[in-house]
Amino acid sequence: MATEVVELNSPNMTVNLGPQHPSTHGVLRLVVELDGEYVQSCEPVIGYLHRGLERMLAARPYRQLVPFTDRLDYLASLNCNLAISQTIERLASIEVPERAQYIRVLLCELNRIASHLVFLGTFASDLGATTAFLYAFRERERILDLLESVTGARLTYNWIRPGGVPADLPEGFAEATRAFIAGFLPEIRDYERLLTGNPIFRARCDGVGVISREDALAYGASGPVARGSGLDFDLRRTEPYDAYDRLEFDVPVFTQGDCMARYKVRVEEMRQSARIVEQSLRDMPQGDVATKLPKVFRPPVGDAYSRTESPRGELSVYMRSDGSPNPERVHVRAPSFVHLSMLPMLLRGVKLADVIAILGSLDTVLGEVDR
Amino acid sequence: MKAHLQRTEVYDAWTPESRASRLGQAAAGTVIVVMLLAASVGVSRIPWAVADPIRKIIGEHPVLNAFAKSFLVANFVTLHVLCLIWWERKFAGWLQARLGPKHVGWNGAVQTAADALKLLVKEDIIPGKADSALFVVAPFLVFMPTLLTFMLLPFSAAWVGYDFALAALLVLAVTTNVSLGILAAGWGANNKYSLLGGARACAQVLSYEIPMALTVLAVVTLEGTMSLVEIVHRQSAFWNIVSDAPVAVPAFVLLFVCALAELNRTPFDLPEAESELVSGFHTEYSGMRFAFFYLAEFANNFFMAGLMVVLFFGGWLGPWLPGPVWFALKTLVLVTAMMWVKWTVPRFRVDQMMGFCWKGLVPASLAVFCLAALWSVWVAR
Amino acid sequence: MSALGAFGAGFAGVFRGLAVTLTNLLMKRKVTLQYPYVRPAVAPRYRGLFYLPFDDGADRLRCVGCTLCAQACPTKVISMKKLGAGKHAGVSEFTMDLGRCMFCNLCIEACPFDAIHMGSEFELASDNRAVSVFRITDLAVGGADAVKRNNGTISAALESERKAPNVSFGSAAKEDKS
């Protein structure tokens, strides 16, 4: 059987990285034009996970919106619940009791550690160190057990509602969390000895995928991606919500803007989140955990938006109400959506192995990109 | 309760972790190991003289002799690969805070055999537009050199395929064919990822051939002969790593790193980098052809470790146990060291890997080669 | 950075990493849970398969068929058929299409009679979609005969109410149920 030779008109080879590929972390397709190992151009194709979520939300009463937001950034769904609940509270100016604010901060920070552990595991295994993946997920299991004892679910919590939190923390939760934190900090030291100290890991990350401060600002980068490029902007500090203004924690900022800087920001943030969890456990006041919402909840006409700091960046929800029990329009501004729009600029002239490193360092979740 | 939710009795009855069965399994395991050791000691004590007439006939007849030896070596290669794969999966498991295969046989002992059987009966897909000639031949091109080099590996003075005067040179010449096989697989599969994997493998194996050759020749200059058996005999007083330490230690480190690169083991596993090239050159393979690639990789593993044991750690020399057992134990230790590095270190990028070879290893191995020459002229002899 | 320089400096980093994996190999506990032979311990508040608790005192299911849970459900999972009315209301049919359920707990919070709860059963996988529709006999605690007793109690109460409308029901209802 003679195989006829097809003349390749252009020297470049177009490769489809995805939508089903081991390291695109979700259904993302990168149409990459390769000249040997070098990437000439890259065009991300998204929309494989588009569920028309914003239209679904507009067809339901306010109290039923929260479970849908679990499916946005499914690695940190408590942060998404917080974003939409806070917007509804601003829309109808509902007051959240003190204790509920502390519980929200506590749960969101635990969720942030779990999300950063997923980043650490997948980023390391993308670069070849599969063992770090197993260690990171071993710690994450313990956080999921903690969150399961509070909310009852392991991934899609639906636990932060407009007005507060459905129920109080179970007894024994504080001791379990303190035990976890005590066991977790030496683990972070292990990750750093395993990865940050490793010369091959440094060689794969230093100076790869550099985002300058201007580009980060011009593209609207936020979260660890912005703080890796020298932008000192963390919504928990610049626009404090819930109980963040009564807790002290410092915000890691690096100026190199490469994969290594973003990795270091996230590892340092895990330590800071552990600090926040301890403080919020310590000075959590007594009191009820939610304000009652009226049976049929009709916020006044108008629009409102609220900005929260999710593990990936600025997650903000804009909501418009026309007085009826259903919202007229809900729009979610997802950090991963903005970070993916930087890929064509970032991947020009880069090698194939770096495409995976850069994509991993942006830590995108396709649930919130496609909505 | 719905029908499909009722837990079937089968699961609950079979609880492998009950204390009695675990103690029983551990006892059975130790008994088997002891029996193996006793058998090997027994075998070496058997008066083979009684079989002399038959051995004389086979020994003299060139074709029969060659066939008998290659038959033994081929069987050894396939059997020991099964054990090596099982050991890698258990070792990687324990290292990553998990258990590794557990349910098929004692601690998964039969797991690899079951996998091999599965691959045997699995459908062997050849992609439509693949260059089928190359695609079909590639696994054998990869496996043939390994089998050939095993003929030269001395398990003990008597247990060696061919005590060939230029064995070291033949080994170096043959191991480069592996890259030919990988390139054929990469091109044959008509898959863009495989093509990239094949190209990377070719560049990697060929460029790491130079430092490996130089380090092996450094040891050869120390010993003066190229025959592996002779090299081990010369180490009967002190192992090479001890007697010529200033040359042998750097040479061993360089050879260890080059071996990792020759075998496509992390941190040099670029040809089948799961996260970048899906799984590199053997993406399109399935069934027995994929098993051959896996077999060749682990056989090469054992061979490289064996070569290092012969060159530096005194082959089969050892106090109480018979020769082959010592050789197997030392090689197993080195293979485990390779696995330990594999499951800890991330992967190089292509240009870093090449830079590391040409700017790092080649000058270092040249230096070691000159050092060996000086050492053998002025100091040792 | 010259390759040789990195070569030297790198070794220390590699060994520290190797030390970490060695300590995990020898000292750390292996965390594999050998499912399905060993089942995980599930938290008391776990949101698993639903169940309708059976009120032994009144010998009937607590559900009165007020459909508040059906209205609270974002994905319209619950559908029911009422039985009787007024003080003696109940349900004869209570179907949940768990294929569409998000396990979001909103129905449990909406129910004023504490008549539906989530248990700790999480093995709901099945090979065809029809099996994921759970009927009242699958959901009620005590299964089919609990449902039978529930229907019996309600129809008996309705019967006695129709026969003697203005008699106080406390004692009458009890001795009616022979």
Place this chain on the structure above:
Amino acid sequence: MGVTVAADALAALREAGAEVVDQTTLRLRVAPHLMPAVCSVLHDRPDLGFTYPADLCATDLGDTIVLWYRFWSPGLNCDVTVSVGTPTSAPSVPTVTSIWPGMNWHERECFDLYGVVFDGHPLIADPARMRILLPEDWVGHPFRKDYRPEFSGDPLHGPQATN
């Protein structure tokens, strides 16, 4: 979170054609054709410096589609929201991608779901490539009120018969 914006900055915005609806929370309303002018004032003036493109959301109010832009200024640490109304029959707004590259994908999403034509956008010439979330050959813009999908016949592709 009231913010004091310099008076001359506000004057520059009004003169560029923006109608300041609320001074403290900085809400502007701008006619579509004046968008480039107002946005370059917002972006370039040192005392405003809204260089961070935060969000763009379109809402279909029946006869008009309202585009709601939001920018953030690291210097002032405050947001500005700009709302632009265009008729639903032929919605078109000049693009701001040249000022904020981050707005590129936000505008593509608005075109994809609402059909707002951003003239001047690098991909506007080829609507198939301009779509970002929906398949290239999708007909219509689903988030509009007048969107009536009819069953595409192919169960694997295109709009389905909604049950």
